[in-house]
Amino acid sequence: MTNESFDRRAGDGQFGLYDQSVLKRENAYTGKYLVLLDCQEEERGMQALRSQAGIAAAESVRGAEAENAVRVFDAPDMSALFPELGVAVIDVAPDQREALMTAAQEEPSVIAAEPERLVYISTITDRTREVKGYYPTYRSDEDVLERHTTAAMAVSLGPAWDETAHTWGLQAVRANHTHLTGQGVRVAVLDTGVDTEHPDLSARIAGTASFVPGQSVQDGNGHGTHCCGTAAGPAEPQHQPRYGIAPGAEILAGKVLSNQGSGSDGQILAGIAWALSQGAKVISMSLGAPVSPGQLFSPVFESLAKRVVTAGTLIVAAAGNDGGPVNHPANCPSVLAVAAVGRALDVAPFSCRGQGLLGAEVNIAAPGVEVRSAWPMPQLYNTISGTSMATPHIAGIVALLGEAAPDATAAELKKRLLSGAYRLAQAPASVGAGLGQAP
Incomplete structure (x- = not known):
């Protein structure tokens, strides 16, 4: 067989x-x-x-x-x-x-x-670029990132990033220019859990659940805490700059990946079902598994994603960090695939690209290189890179859109998100509709 x-x-x-x-x-x-x-x-x-x-x-x-x-x-x-x-x-x-x-x-x-x-996060640990697992946390590698961070900034978005008050990613999606905060919207982050005692996040957490046997929702990896912070960190963190896109949104932290950064499709399904039961408007998944060129999307995940959208919830997922085709489950047509861009607003070299197949496209891009956000104590903050970091930027923007249009369906929120994106010079296969923008 x-x-x-x-x-x-x-x-x-x-x-x-x-x-x-x-x-x-x-x-x-x-x-x-x-x-x-x-x-x-x-x-x-x-x-x-x-x-x-x-x-x-x-x-x-x-x-x-x-x-x-x-x-x-x-x-x-x-x-x-x-x-x-x-x-x-x-x-x-x-x-x-x-x-x-x-x-x-x-x-x-x-x-x-x-x-x-099996699904994974991925870590490039040092200059030898030894990959642990398959997926999405791409830690800063100076040789690669230098090519991106030294390029000129797009003039229309400012001559340089002054990160005294706001991270460059928050500025790039223009979350610092909106009056919206995501108030009344719940964002589910399905990842490695969250530091429930983090001073920036503890008051923002509306619910937690672990689907990893033998492990509590407490984040022993850091990846989940970082993603939670980017999506819905506070307007006034303990230490500047501000890094959270939707500071008024509530966080639902579902642990579907272990402290070692791995999990299974079944754990993701359990997390999605839990997020729906808790009233999540958007589900952020910085996780996945690699696919081969020409490979079809999962019919099971596509069908359940359609059911989730019909229920009123949008799913966003990381496109992947192996530079190949968009990963599972982001390659499903009903899941929004998020690519990563660097400070110069050019696509990151590790970010997966779309292929000419139904669902296997990148839908939108967001900051994913040298992104600062929350990290488990005692460190509190960390700066890392990957499509994992881009995904919660988009989830936070969806929360802002959800506050602006509380009666909008998931399909309507997706349309507003994509139509409001800032067009980039790169091909849609790399960045989709462009750089996500706060309403």
Whole structure:
């Protein structure tokens, strides 16, 4: 049995082959499967999988039940059903995988099935550029960043960045020129958690949940705290400059990646379900997995992203840092893929590019080089780089848009975001609609 995925919607009532060579890489997937179900026929679909493929009964885990999700993830041979999303994470023995796919093909209430991926943050640790994991934190490497930070600033946005009062990223998206703060809007950051005692962030946190077995939401990595700070850090941080785009927004911190910077598709699904249950208007995901040129997007993630948008919530995700095609899940058409630009407003060399496939494009760009934000105590602040850092800039802008138009749908917020972007000189394949701008 090869690592293949099938999508019934491919045409003629048959499953379309979704063969991803990246999934054949070592440590690229977990051995479990994601199954997309008809939301009106979830029990019928699960019953078919139980009877035909020998799948054990899946425990239903609702978005607000974070502890139940962790318990299921931590237990061997257990499967989870997320009813709000219509997706199940199935634990199936290797000798039953063919039966799973056969049952999925024959049961109309099962729409798609695919292997569960591992997702990562990525760190370039030193001049040797040793990559830890795959994804998105790109730490400052002087040889690479020098080519970007010494270029001339775009004249229309000012001759230089004076960061005494505001970070260059905050200025670039013009968050320092808006009266909006994101008041009344909840931003969910699904990442490595958050420093719940950080003096800048503790009063801004409206809810937390960990979906990593054996680890609390407390951030032992730093990546999640940094992203939370960029999206919704305070107007008056303990130490200047200000770095938060939407200082009036509330933070929902969901830990879907471990302190080591890795997680799974299932943990992301649990985090998304939780964010919806907590009233998030935008979900920020600085995480993902690499894809190969010509590779299709995940049919399961695309379908659930559509369901999330219909529910009124926008998902933004990091395009990726390997310089190749836009990563999973940002390559889904219903997920906004965010590229990174440097101080000269040129695309960062590590930022992934779009390819000529549906959904595999960059949608928008934001500051992602030498970005200062919050960091777990006692350090308090750190300056790092990556499409991970660009993504929460966009999430913060969406929060500002959400305050300006509280009744706007997710689709309307996306349209306003993209139409308001500042056009850049680079091709849309690299920067999408351009540089995100505060309303």
